[in-house]
Amino acid sequence: MSLRIGDTAPDFSIPTTKGDISFHDWAGGSWVFLFSHPADFTPVCTTEMGRTAQLADEFAKRNVKPLGLSTDSVEDHIKWIDDVNDTQNTDLTFPIIADTEHKVAQAYDMIHPGESETAAVRSVFIIDPSKKIRLTMTYPMSVGRNFDEILRVIDALQAGDKYKIATPADWTPGTKVIIPPSVTNEAARTLFPQGWDEIRPYLRLTEVE
CATH class of the missing domain: 3.40.30.10 (Glutaredoxin)
Known part of the structure:
Protein backbone atom coordinates (compact mmCIF):
# COMPACT_ATOMS: atom_id res chain seq x y z
CA MET A 1 0.00 0.00 0.00
CA ASN A 146 11.71 22.78 -8.51
CA PHE A 147 13.44 23.71 -5.27
CA ASP A 148 11.65 27.04 -4.99
CA GLU A 149 8.45 25.03 -4.76
CA ILE A 150 9.92 22.64 -2.19
CA LEU A 151 10.86 25.55 0.06
CA ARG A 152 7.48 27.22 -0.58
CA VAL A 153 5.47 24.20 0.51
CA ILE A 154 7.60 23.81 3.64
CA ASP A 155 6.89 27.47 4.43
CA ALA A 156 3.18 26.90 3.80
CA LEU A 157 3.02 23.83 6.03
CA GLN A 158 4.90 25.56 8.83
CA ALA A 159 2.77 28.70 8.56
CA GLY A 160 -0.36 26.56 8.65
CA ASP A 161 0.77 24.85 11.82
CA LYS A 162 1.77 28.11 13.48
CA TYR A 163 -1.21 30.27 12.59
CA LYS A 164 -3.98 27.70 11.94
CA ILE A 165 -4.47 28.96 8.40
CA ALA A 166 -4.56 27.63 4.85
CA THR A 167 -2.72 29.11 1.88
CA PRO A 168 -4.16 30.10 -1.50
CA ALA A 169 -2.85 29.23 -4.94
CA ASP A 170 0.64 30.57 -5.61
CA TRP A 171 1.00 31.74 -1.99
CA THR A 172 4.41 32.97 -0.89
CA PRO A 173 5.48 34.14 2.58
CA GLY A 174 4.27 37.64 3.36
CA THR A 175 1.15 37.46 1.20
CA LYS A 176 -2.42 36.96 2.41
CA VAL A 177 -3.59 33.63 3.80
CA ILE A 178 -6.97 31.96 4.16
CA ILE A 179 -8.93 31.50 7.37
CA PRO A 180 -10.27 27.93 7.05
CA PRO A 181 -14.06 27.51 6.87
CA SER A 182 -13.83 25.30 9.97
CA VAL A 183 -12.90 28.39 12.02
CA THR A 184 -16.02 30.32 13.04
CA ASN A 185 -16.04 34.11 12.90
CA GLU A 186 -16.15 34.13 16.70
CA ALA A 187 -13.02 32.01 16.94
CA ALA A 188 -11.38 33.97 14.11
CA ARG A 189 -11.71 37.23 16.07
CA THR A 190 -9.48 35.72 18.74
CA LEU A 191 -7.05 34.03 16.36
CA PHE A 192 -6.86 36.94 13.91
CA PRO A 193 -7.39 40.21 15.84
CA GLN A 194 -5.93 42.05 12.84
CA GLY A 195 -9.19 41.29 11.02
CA TRP A 196 -9.81 39.91 7.55
CA ASP A 197 -11.28 40.61 4.15
CA GLU A 198 -14.45 38.60 3.62
CA ILE A 199 -14.73 37.93 -0.10
CA ARG A 200 -17.41 35.30 0.53
CA PRO A 201 -18.51 33.76 3.84
CA TYR A 202 -16.26 30.81 3.03
CA LEU A 203 -13.39 32.94 1.65
CA ARG A 204 -11.75 35.11 4.29
CA LEU A 205 -8.29 36.54 3.68
CA THR A 206 -5.95 37.89 6.33
CA GLU A 207 -2.29 38.70 6.94
CA VAL A 208 -0.16 36.89 9.50
CA GLU A 209 3.45 37.85 8.76
Whole structure:
Protein backbone atom coordinates (compact mmCIF):
# COMPACT_ATOMS: atom_id res chain seq x y z
CA MET A 1 0.00 0.00 0.00
CA SER A 2 1.28 3.48 -0.87
CA LEU A 3 2.03 5.93 1.92
CA ARG A 4 -0.42 8.79 2.29
CA ILE A 5 -0.42 12.24 3.78
CA GLY A 6 -0.99 11.92 7.52
CA ASP A 7 0.66 8.49 7.76
CA THR A 8 3.60 7.99 10.08
CA ALA A 9 6.77 7.83 8.00
CA PRO A 10 8.19 4.29 8.28
CA ASP A 11 11.29 4.02 10.42
CA PHE A 12 14.40 2.28 9.12
CA SER A 13 18.07 1.70 9.87
CA ILE A 14 20.42 2.02 6.91
CA PRO A 15 23.96 2.95 5.82
CA THR A 16 24.51 6.50 4.58
CA THR A 17 27.45 8.67 3.59
CA LYS A 18 27.47 9.89 7.20
CA GLY A 19 27.42 6.41 8.74
CA ASP A 20 24.54 4.18 9.75
CA ILE A 21 21.39 6.01 10.83
CA SER A 22 18.12 5.05 12.48
CA PHE A 23 15.75 7.37 10.66
CA HIS A 24 13.42 8.50 13.46
CA ASP A 25 16.31 9.01 15.86
CA TRP A 26 18.31 10.88 13.23
CA ALA A 27 15.36 13.14 12.41
CA GLY A 28 14.89 14.05 16.05
CA GLY A 29 12.76 17.17 16.45
CA SER A 30 13.38 18.43 12.92
CA TRP A 31 11.40 18.41 9.72
CA VAL A 32 12.84 16.16 7.01
CA PHE A 33 13.10 16.59 3.26
CA LEU A 34 13.50 12.96 2.15
CA PHE A 35 14.12 12.69 -1.57
CA SER A 36 15.20 9.90 -3.89
CA HIS A 37 17.14 10.02 -7.14
CA PRO A 38 17.61 7.36 -9.83
CA ALA A 39 21.40 7.01 -9.92
CA ASP A 40 24.75 8.54 -9.03
CA PHE A 41 26.90 10.06 -11.79
CA THR A 42 23.87 11.11 -13.83
CA PRO A 43 23.23 14.69 -14.99
CA VAL A 44 19.83 15.62 -13.55
CA CYS A 45 20.62 14.03 -10.20
CA THR A 46 23.92 15.90 -10.00
CA THR A 47 22.15 19.24 -10.38
CA GLU A 48 19.54 18.29 -7.77
CA MET A 49 22.08 17.21 -5.20
CA GLY A 50 24.03 20.37 -5.86
CA ARG A 51 20.98 22.56 -5.44
CA THR A 52 20.07 20.88 -2.17
CA ALA A 53 23.58 21.53 -0.89
CA GLN A 54 23.48 25.15 -2.07
CA LEU A 55 20.26 25.66 -0.09
CA ALA A 56 21.71 24.30 3.17
CA ASP A 57 21.15 27.58 5.03
CA GLU A 58 17.57 27.85 3.75
CA PHE A 59 16.75 24.35 4.98
CA ALA A 60 18.50 24.97 8.31
CA LYS A 61 16.57 28.14 9.08
CA ARG A 62 13.35 26.17 8.56
CA ASN A 63 14.58 23.38 10.89
CA VAL A 64 14.64 20.95 7.94
CA LYS A 65 17.15 18.13 7.46
CA PRO A 66 17.69 17.01 3.84
CA LEU A 67 18.16 13.27 3.34
CA GLY A 68 18.94 11.87 -0.11
CA LEU A 69 18.48 8.30 -1.30
CA SER A 70 19.32 6.06 -4.21
CA THR A 71 20.01 2.37 -4.67
CA ASP A 72 23.74 2.99 -5.19
CA SER A 73 26.39 2.08 -2.62
CA VAL A 74 27.98 4.32 -0.01
CA GLU A 75 31.26 4.06 -1.92
CA ASP A 76 29.64 5.30 -5.13
CA HIS A 77 27.86 8.11 -3.28
CA ILE A 78 31.12 9.34 -1.75
CA LYS A 79 32.92 9.32 -5.09
CA TRP A 80 30.02 11.11 -6.73
CA ILE A 81 29.86 13.82 -4.06
CA ASP A 82 33.26 15.03 -5.28
CA ASP A 83 31.74 15.49 -8.75
CA VAL A 84 28.68 17.24 -7.33
CA ASN A 85 30.81 19.68 -5.36
CA ASP A 86 33.08 20.34 -8.33
CA THR A 87 30.44 20.79 -11.03
CA GLN A 88 27.84 22.58 -8.88
CA ASN A 89 30.27 24.77 -6.93
CA THR A 90 29.03 23.68 -3.53
CA ASP A 91 29.84 21.58 -0.45
CA LEU A 92 27.44 18.68 0.02
CA THR A 93 27.27 17.74 3.70
CA PHE A 94 23.85 16.12 4.16
CA PRO A 95 23.63 12.29 4.26
CA ILE A 96 22.71 10.18 1.24
CA ILE A 97 21.15 6.78 1.93
CA ALA A 98 22.69 3.74 0.25
CA ASP A 99 19.55 1.67 -0.31
CA THR A 100 21.27 -1.16 -2.15
CA GLU A 101 18.67 -3.72 -1.09
CA HIS A 102 15.77 -1.40 -1.99
CA LYS A 103 14.24 -1.70 1.48
CA VAL A 104 13.50 2.00 1.96
CA ALA A 105 12.58 2.53 -1.69
CA GLN A 106 10.02 -0.26 -1.45
CA ALA A 107 8.64 0.93 1.89
CA TYR A 108 8.19 4.44 0.46
CA ASP A 109 7.00 3.24 -2.98
CA MET A 110 9.89 4.96 -4.76
CA ILE A 111 10.42 2.29 -7.41
CA HIS A 112 7.90 2.51 -10.25
CA PRO A 113 8.29 -0.45 -12.63
CA GLY A 114 7.12 1.61 -15.59
CA GLU A 115 10.26 3.71 -15.13
CA SER A 116 12.73 1.15 -13.73
CA GLU A 117 12.73 -2.12 -11.81
CA THR A 118 15.75 -1.15 -9.71
CA ALA A 119 16.18 2.63 -9.64
CA ALA A 120 14.05 5.06 -7.66
CA VAL A 121 12.03 7.80 -9.32
CA ARG A 122 12.31 11.35 -7.97
CA SER A 123 10.12 11.10 -4.88
CA VAL A 124 9.74 13.83 -2.27
CA PHE A 125 8.46 13.35 1.26
CA ILE A 126 8.14 16.28 3.64
CA ILE A 127 7.97 14.83 7.15
CA ASP A 128 7.23 16.86 10.27
CA PRO A 129 8.84 16.56 13.73
CA SER A 130 6.12 14.14 14.87
CA LYS A 131 7.21 11.86 11.95
CA LYS A 132 3.97 12.44 10.03
CA ILE A 133 4.09 12.66 6.25
CA ARG A 134 2.82 16.12 5.37
CA LEU A 135 3.46 16.28 1.62
CA THR A 136 4.45 13.97 -1.21
CA MET A 137 5.57 14.75 -4.76
CA THR A 138 6.77 12.41 -7.48
CA TYR A 139 8.73 13.45 -10.55
CA PRO A 140 9.76 11.29 -13.50
CA MET A 141 13.42 10.48 -13.96
CA SER A 142 13.87 13.01 -16.74
CA VAL A 143 12.51 16.06 -14.86
CA GLY A 144 14.45 17.86 -12.16
CA ARG A 145 12.62 19.14 -9.10
CA ASN A 146 11.71 22.78 -8.51
CA PHE A 147 13.44 23.71 -5.27
CA ASP A 148 11.65 27.04 -4.99
CA GLU A 149 8.45 25.03 -4.76
CA ILE A 150 9.92 22.64 -2.19
CA LEU A 151 10.86 25.55 0.06
CA ARG A 152 7.48 27.22 -0.58
CA VAL A 153 5.47 24.20 0.51
CA ILE A 154 7.60 23.81 3.64
CA ASP A 155 6.89 27.47 4.43
CA ALA A 156 3.18 26.90 3.80
CA LEU A 157 3.02 23.83 6.03
CA GLN A 158 4.90 25.56 8.83
CA ALA A 159 2.77 28.70 8.56
CA GLY A 160 -0.36 26.56 8.65
CA ASP A 161 0.77 24.85 11.82
CA LYS A 162 1.77 28.11 13.48
CA TYR A 163 -1.21 30.27 12.59
CA LYS A 164 -3.98 27.70 11.94
CA ILE A 165 -4.47 28.96 8.40
CA ALA A 166 -4.56 27.63 4.85
CA THR A 167 -2.72 29.11 1.88
CA PRO A 168 -4.16 30.10 -1.50
CA ALA A 169 -2.85 29.23 -4.94
CA ASP A 170 0.64 30.57 -5.61
CA TRP A 171 1.00 31.74 -1.99
CA THR A 172 4.41 32.97 -0.89
CA PRO A 173 5.48 34.14 2.58
CA GLY A 174 4.27 37.64 3.36
CA THR A 175 1.15 37.46 1.20
CA LYS A 176 -2.42 36.96 2.41
CA VAL A 177 -3.59 33.63 3.80
CA ILE A 178 -6.97 31.96 4.16
CA ILE A 179 -8.93 31.50 7.37
CA PRO A 180 -10.27 27.93 7.05
CA PRO A 181 -14.06 27.51 6.87
CA SER A 182 -13.83 25.30 9.97
CA VAL A 183 -12.90 28.39 12.02
CA THR A 184 -16.02 30.32 13.04
CA ASN A 185 -16.04 34.11 12.90
CA GLU A 186 -16.15 34.13 16.70
CA ALA A 187 -13.02 32.01 16.94
CA ALA A 188 -11.38 33.97 14.11
CA ARG A 189 -11.71 37.23 16.07
CA THR A 190 -9.48 35.72 18.74
CA LEU A 191 -7.05 34.03 16.36
CA PHE A 192 -6.86 36.94 13.91
CA PRO A 193 -7.39 40.21 15.84
CA GLN A 194 -5.93 42.05 12.84
CA GLY A 195 -9.19 41.29 11.02
CA TRP A 196 -9.81 39.91 7.55
CA ASP A 197 -11.28 40.61 4.15
CA GLU A 198 -14.45 38.60 3.62
CA ILE A 199 -14.73 37.93 -0.10
CA ARG A 200 -17.41 35.30 0.53
CA PRO A 201 -18.51 33.76 3.84
CA TYR A 202 -16.26 30.81 3.03
CA LEU A 203 -13.39 32.94 1.65
CA ARG A 204 -11.75 35.11 4.29
CA LEU A 205 -8.29 36.54 3.68
CA THR A 206 -5.95 37.89 6.33
CA GLU A 207 -2.29 38.70 6.94
CA VAL A 208 -0.16 36.89 9.50
CA GLU A 209 3.45 37.85 8.76
